[in-house]
Amino acid sequence: MPPRDEYKLAILVVLYNKQIDDCVTISGLIDSLEKVEFEARDMVICIWNNGPSSINCNLTSEKCQINLIETIDNNSLSFIYNTFIDKVLAHNYLLLDHDSVINSEYLRECFFNKEKYLIPSVMTSHGMQSPKFYRMPSHSFSKTMLAIGSGICLSKAACEEMSKYYGNVFDERFFFYGVDSTFFLRINKIGNAKKIKISSQNIFHSLSRLEVEDESTTKFRVKERSYDQALTLRYYFSIFTCFTVLKKIIASFLFSKKEISLKYFMVAFFNGKHYKSRKR
Structure with missing residues (x-):
C-alpha cells in the first residue's frame, strides 16, 4: 500500500479462494463506478487477496486507483481491517467481503x-x-444493535476514537467470526451507538450460515462459532452476551443445531485466545 495524500474514500475488498473475475463485489463496484462522478485521485480500491494462492489483477479504472495486496496465509479479518485503516489515509473507509453487491447510490453515500x-x-x-436490534442491553444502553461487517463505512474520526480507546479499531483476538459483532459491541461500550446511521440503501450479501456446505466447512464454522462465542463472553461480558451465548449453547445441545462445540468453547474461554493465535 504505497503512501500518498488523503483519499476521500478508501474501499477494501477481501478475497479468499476467489478469482477477481468471479468476485461479485468487484464486478458490482466497477459497474457502480460508471454511474458516479468522482475524481480519480479521490478514491482507491484495495483488493486484498488472503489466499490460499496468488492471483492476477489486470483491473484498471479511470474513476479510481485499484491496488492488489496479497497475504496468502489466510490472515485474520481483524488484522486485515486494522492494517488497511492504519496504512491508507482516507476520510472514509468502506469494508467489503467478496460476496457483497453494492449499488451506485450507496457508493455515492459513502x-x-x-x-x-x-x-x-x-x-x-x-x-x-442486518442490522438487528435486541432489547437486552450490552453495557449502559437499553438495547443492542449488531450488524454484518461487510458494507460498513467508517470515518477517519471514528477510527481514531476507537483506536484511542481500545488500541485498535477491530479486536484482533477474533480472527473470522466475531470480528463484526465485537466491533458493534465496542461502539456501544464507548457510548457511540446513537451515532450509527442506517442507510436507506440495501446491499446484497451471501451469508455462510444460510448456505448448504460440505462437512469439512461445517466443522470449521462450528469451531469458529465456538471460539467466537467463548471469547465474546469473556471479553465483552454483559447481560446481552450472557443471554445470547447461553441460548446458542442450549440450542446446540437440546435442539441439535450444531452451532457450538462445548469442547472448543471451554478451551477458548479458559485460554482466552483464538486457536490460530499460536501461529502468529
Missing part, C-alpha cells in the same frame, strides 16, 4: 459520508439479515 458510522441494510436470499 463517498460523501459525514457520519461517524454508516451501515447499509443487508439483504440475502432469505430476506433482510
